[in-house]
Amino acid sequence: MIIKEILIKNYQCYYDDKRFEFKKGSNIILGRNGAGKTKFFEALEWLFSNSTKDLDELVSKKKLHETIQGNSFNVGVEIIVEQAGLRSTIKKYFGVKKGVEKDFTTTNIIYEGIEENESGERESVDGLNLLNRVFPGINRKYALFKGEAELNILNNEDALLNLINMYTKIKHFGPYAEKGEMFRKYAEKAVDDATKGDEKNNKKLKTLENEINELKRSIQEKEIFLSTKYDERTNLEENINGVEKHLENAEAVETIKKRISDIDDNVKKLESKLDEDYTISLFDKGWFLIYFESIQKAYKNKIDALSKERRQLQRNFDTAEGIKEGERRAQAALFKDVIPLPNGTPSSSIMEEMLKDQICKVCNREALIDSPPYNFMRKRLDDYLLSQKPRDENDETISDLFKSNYTNRLVTLGATQEDNLIKIRTIAQTIKELFEFNQEIKLRIAELRDKKENEISDLENVIGNSVLGQDSLSHAYKNYKGWQKDLMAVDKKIEDYEKESSDLKTRLKQKREEKDSIDTKSVSSFLINTRTILRDIETIFKETKETKYDEFIKVLEDKANYFLKKINESSFTGYIEINRRYAGSKHMVNVTLMQEGERFYHPNTSLLTSMHLAILFAIAQLTQADKEESFPLIFDAPTSSFDPVKRKYFFEVLGNCNEQTILLTKDFTETDKTINALLYSDEFKNIKRDKAILIKLEEPFHPEILSTINTELINL
């Protein structure tokens, strides 16, 4: 099938009817960004899809603007294809009725089909059915490629097998493998039924069957586990490889960050040692006393002098007081003419006893009451007692010279201060040492800060030299370490599973042989022979299918590598390796870009794109040989990452491609500033193509007003 024409009508930037005519081979649509290339591609996607949404968005604003209120027009896409020489037309469109100002309404989507029969007559048919007949959905899926990302048609594990099954003769081998298995199972059952006829065999056989089934189940389980682990390993290797290129920087970042962190810790420690609470020390530690010794000395001199003077005054005072007291007492004695109880007289108690007993015990004579001796003793005693009485306030008292002994306290204080002088004398040294210590710490902190500045500068350099930022590098480093660990664990698991799987297979083989020996002994050769041959037939069918797959994959790999080399002529390419593996009951195909026997991780976009294109061309070429029908390949900007050299080779490959190709590209266009006209480059003149169309926005247009936008076509 080839696309002959595509008509886009009032669809977004395509105002009125825009008809693209295509040739069988290579068709190139050139246009700068915003000219309508992607809208062309999307119009095709819209035609091929069942989408009925957002019709309002599809309406040409220019057409809407120019339509008079109440009038209608159609919006849609029409494709004319040719298949086996017969033309089919498929239209998808909807009506638009203009309302007030910018308002409008849309009708439902309508599909129309016109089919040409062998006699050249044309008849109307259901458009959607016709589309699905001439260009089936599964083929459409592998026909349109938007951008570079969509070129990876093998983006899932089933994709290649699907393509092979769809487009190659290999699909014919599939039913034989199934039939072979079915017949073999029938033969197995016939033998089992015959064997079970014997009671003894029956029991044994059942046990063996259970064991065999269990072993098969375990093997399948192990293979699924293994497959998962292989994928896990591939992913981990890919991740590790992806990070490895950043690892040097990541490690450098980690090392520098560690050094910065150590510096910060050291600074923190040093800062905690700094003692700069000078105000507190001034009072709490008595630093303000640093010059106190001279003051204390002056104080002490003054106090000593004062104390001396005080003592002198006190002495003088005491002397004067003593004289006064002596005089007073002498005066009193003279006045009273007695000396109260002079020496040698009995004590007052003896005197009282003598008066009580009325006898003088001094002279041992009687002294009766009221007798002169008695009265004498009485008077002497009374005088004495009177003399011993404290002076009352009215008496003349001896006053103190100083009411308080402050001088003594000042002296004591001076002495205490003198004791503290030892400490005070160390204050200056303490302050000096502390200042020196703090200075030393500050110097070390300053040195560390300088060092940190250098480290930060190194860090910035490392980050500047990396495509990743600091956080990403840190993550990369941590991930790398984690992935390495995971990889070791996965490898160990794979080793274990492989060993377990191998052991299980050995046991399964033994059990099968055991079962076969029971069958052989107890069942007729007719059944055994049938089973043996059907087992072999199943093996032949299955293995032939596998062989065909492998042969196809090998040829595909060779072809893909041929195209890869062609597109990347004179550049490094590596090589494509396509592998098939079996996971449980499922085949999986892996496509890998290799170099020198190792996986080439993370190729640049350009190489990756060319790899996808190479596979795509290889599949198209290989499958074309097998299939009866071919379908166009439509690319929107597939070569954005290609340089001119690669682009040249790509178009060379495209020009030699047997499929019809339609390629939309912004390449080869340039503007002649003198006449402000869009041209195509000289390079394009040498590009092999069958048809080229230049699309551009009709001049003049307003860059901010959609209703002035119209894409026009120029056939080159």
Place this chain on the structure above:
Amino acid sequence: MAKEDELLTAFLNHRILVEKYKISASDLPKTIEDGMKSTVPIIAAITNIVKGIQRRPIISDNELQKQVIDLINRKG
């Protein structure tokens, strides 16, 4: 080469026929027609299956199976 002949040839190229059944490569039939004439049960059976699956009208699995078993044992 007809599709069924291609398929038959692909199956008959399997090593098991040479290694286990000791059939010389030159004795292997190239067409369905030749295969149907084979006196080797496994070749006759394979040929019959290829024919049964490719040709129209389609025959049932049971019928095909019966034919295959007969071929294996008739000629075996």
